[in-house]
Amino acid sequence: MSEKSKISNPRTLTGLQPSGRLHLGNYFASIKQMVDAQNAGEELFLFIANYHALTSVSEGAKLKESTYEAAAAFLSLGIDPEKSTFWVQSDVKEVLELYWILSGYTPMGLLERAHAYKDKVAKGFESKHDLFSYPVLMAADILLYDATSVPVGKDQIQHVEIARDIALKFNNAHGEILTLPSARISENVAIVPGTDGAKMSKSYGNTIDIFSSPKEQKKQIGSIVTTSEPLEVPKQWQNCNVYNIAKLFLNEAGQKALQARYERGGEGHGHFKMYLGELVSEYFGQAREKYAELLADKKKLDEILAYGAQKAQKIASEKMRLIRESVGIYR
Ligand code: ADP
Ligand code: TRP
Secondary structure, three states: OOOOOOOOOOOEEEOOOOOOEEHHHHHHHHHHHHHHHOOOOOOEEEEEHHHOOOOOOOHHHHHHHHHHHHHHEEEEEEOOOOOOEEEEHHHHHHHHHHHHHHHHOHHHHHHHHHHHHHHHOOOOOOHHHHHHHHHHHHHHHHHHHHEEEEEEHHHHHHHHHHHHHHHHHHHHHHOOOOOOOOEEEEOOOOOOEEOOOOOOOOOOOOOOOOOHHHHHHHHHHHOOOOOOOOOOOOOOOOOOHHHHHHHHOHHHHHHHHHHHHHHOOOHHHHHHHHHHHHHHHHHHHHHHHHEEEEEEHHHHHHHHHHHHHHHHHHHHHHHHHHHHHHHHOOO
16 A cells, blocks of 8 residues: 655644643653753644543543643643644544544454553453544544644554554545654653652552642652661662652753762762752742642633634644545535
């Protein structure tokens, strides 16, 4: 099969699940990369995938609140609604229309092979149609906006490949209407270690969360696993979990200075944890203030999201017009 693809401008798009608290791993490996790309002038499309979240959240009030929380989090961490297009998935209904149209170009086998679906079912989740057809909605998210590059975690690469396969099938039938996307994973981003040294992850309970209360944050930092030696002896920074997290916040000179404190002796891990606490507070202080402000002013938050939805809607309407025309949905 030929892979002719329309020549189009590069466009980066990704969806963010509104579930769960954001931690340092999410920030340094994913959010910061997006904010840096945005500030370097890349055209970024980011949305909160609240339709996808329905597959795992059944309580309405909870989904509503976590959608607001996710919006406040990304805005306060540097997503700029002027530079980027930032919206909530359900604000642009065209995505559901495209989801249905694309279903006609999605072989069952393609979905049956999806790891995410198989893993969920193997873990005992009820086998339901929303979980099964999740990749088709994700394809609609990507193809509706002509995204060329889709930054995702490793677990989502297959879904982007499914979107590409669906686009190819559609284009074979109707001509070069849809843009073929590729997944983008930042290979050079290091894995952020958690409080026990393993990969920081919600599912391991080893996170340091960005927007938790100061008390909770202190507790999380306090729980970092360290060796125990007398105060005065020189200490190894090389394999120290506290050091490995602290270095994320430090430039080279800062890292050298902290290494020297370890090597000098006279300080215990309690001191280094205290220092890490200060680094975290300093780095995220402003974001935390803005987050609280936004969550306390839902009207303002709604306005920002409506503005983003309007920008996304414009592109979606034009694209859907072409797609409807090509399949013969004329009214
Ligand atoms: P979790 O493991 O806590 O459920 P997610 O799967 O929601 O995290 O991660 C969202 C994004 O952040 C993904 O792109 C993932 O690759 C990245 N990420 C999360 N935790 C880490 C980590 N500890 N190190 C590197 N990247 C991470
Ligand atoms: N499935 C993605 C996740 O769980 C979220 C998502 C939904 C997404 N639609 C998308 C990501 C489109 C990239 C592009 O992380």
